[in-house]
Amino acid sequence: MRLIVEGWRFISQSYAVVNQFQLLELLNRPDVQLYHREMPYLQDWQAATGLLSPAEEAQLRTIPEPPDSLQSEAVLRMQMPFDFSPSNHSRHLVVFGLTEYGKVHNAMVQCMGVSDFGRVHRQSEATILTSSNWSRQGFIQSGADANRIRVVPLGVNPRVCHPLPGEERQALRRRLGIEDQFIFLNVSSQHPRKGIRPLLKAFAQVVQRHPQARLVLKGTTGLYGSQKYIQSALDEVLTPQERDRVLANLAYIGQDLSFAEVVQLYQAADAYISPYLAEGFNLPVLEAIACGTPVICTAGGPTDDFTQSSFAIRVTAEQIWQEICGEQRLLFNPDIESLIAAMERVINDRDFRENANHLGSQFVQKNYTWSKTVDHLVNVLWSSMDHFADVVPV
Structure with a gap:
């Protein structure tokens, strides 16, 4: 599967943290051909080094940027504001997002440049990827199509996150x-x-x-x-x-x-x-x-x-x-x-x-390891493509 991820790396913002850990796990998947497009940071955020290990940051930098002509099986967007506009690279678009306040709040809707979040999602072909059932309900409360919202939890790296001996x-x-x-x-x-x-x-x-x-x-x-x-x-x-x-x-x-x-x-x-x-x-x-x-x-x-x-x-x-x-x-x-x-x-x-x-x-x-949660992610990416008749073959 060719997968293009559009998102942030090298900052401590939560979406970027999730993106980086998912990318590192996806790099371990021989059946995934991975590309990454770095999206503009918000406000005056500055990239930083040293948040992950030198080896991990080097791995992240090896991910190629997709050529403009590349067609992929899926595009995964890991950024804010949410963007449901069609991709030039694939009909299959998955947009990661979270709702904290029981709905998509007005500031996010305004940043998206739309007037009705639910209508925009329903009129798109995008699948929403979110991390909790609470967040999923917030998207539904905001009018999103419940049939195109998938819950995939976040994870940890057990080689790093583990108890220390006494x-x-x-x-x-x-x-x-x-x-x-x-x-x-x-x-x-x-x-x-x-x-x-x-x-x-x-x-x-x-x-x-x-x-x-x-x-x-x-x-x-x-x-x-x-x-x-x-x-x-x-x-x-x-x-x-x-x-x-x-x-x-x-x-x-x-x-x-x-x-x-x-x-x-x-x-x-x-x-x-x-x-x-x-x-x-x-x-x-x-x-x-x-x-x-x-x-x-x-x-x-x-x-x-x-x-x-x-x-x-x-x-x-x-x-x-x-x-x-x-x-x-x-x-x-x-x-x-x-x-x-x-x-x-x-x-x-x-x-x-x-x-x-x-x-x-x-x-x-x-x-809840990243290995297990990325298994779920890959399954969502594949299963969400089933309704497309013109999926690009591997």
């Missing part, structure tokens, strides 16, 4: 200077929809009763300006006393780290926490589970697809429609007391943490 983990924690602390970790843009406000509010209470608790926030200052979201949350949702307690036990990492360095954060942490308000998949939760780290996350959203009670605590959350940027968007409202209880449980329940270390990583290796 002595190696303790040595890592010593190097990081956290051996006597209980580390809650969150890796995200720190945008309000990621749950920074309920997280800081709950942590202010937890650290008062558990002074060994520390909160590590991994954001991206260059790409997202993450620090401004944290500062706003500190100033607007905490009392002066709560703010002082949190700041004394808070660490922020804003610089770009390699994926291997982020994995070390997962491996060193005692718990991963994500009380999100809106998400399309939430890959860091899956990566943390693969590394043997127990997770705390919002109940009812996309993480329901890949979390179980043996290694995850789901925080009770109310679904509410709220006006944002002049439109109604669907948000989760995590219950603060449920969040505090989850954080205290994971601190106090050593058996839960030890079981999560084994059961979570085993679950991910069985179900």
Whole structure:
């Protein structure tokens, strides 16, 4: 199969991260002849090196750009805004996308340059590829043709994302200077929809009763300006006393780290926490589970697809429609007391943490490696072509 991927590489934006991992796996498929067209970055994003290993980045650079005359079995678009316009390379078009707010929000529709998202999809021949059942429902809510929406989850590389043996983990924690602390970790843009406000509010209470608790926030200052979201949350949702307690036990990492360095954060942490308000998949939760780290996350959203009670605590959350940027968007409202209880449980329940270390990583290796999810992707690419009579033969 000749496959052309149109998307982003060499930045830490989530679509680019997914694209790069999928491309690396597709390169292992002898039955896939792979091409890649780099699409323009949004805003003032700058390409960076060192996010993946030198060997992986070299592999990504070896993927040829498709000649203008090339005809392929499929085109896969991995970028924003969503683009359903016909491809010159193939009638079979698959567009990757996520919905976080229960629908395709107006800003995305405006960036697409259309007035009705659902009508545009229904009038196209494109298949939507998305990563969770929650996200799929958002596309349906926006009027997309449900028969042309496929769910293929994201994955992990188990050779990189795995638990460390006890002595190696303790040595890592010593190097990081956290051996006597209980580390809650969150890796995200720190945008309000990621749950920074309920997280800081709950942590202010937890650290008062558990002074060994520390909160590590991994954001991206260059790409997202993450620090401004944290500062706003500190100033607007905490009392002066709560703010002082949190700041004394808070660490922020804003610089770009390699994926291997982020994995070390997962491996060193005692718990991963994500009380999100809106998400399309939430890959860091899956990566943390693969590394043997127990997770705390919002109940009812996309993480329901890949979390179980043996290694995850789901925080009770109310679904509410709220006006944002002049439109109604669907948000989760995590219950603060449920969040505090989850954080205290994971601190106090050593058996839960030890079981999560084994059961979570085993679950991910069985179900959510990039190898397995790209198997699903390839099947979707083939099956979605069945209705085309003029598919280019291999």
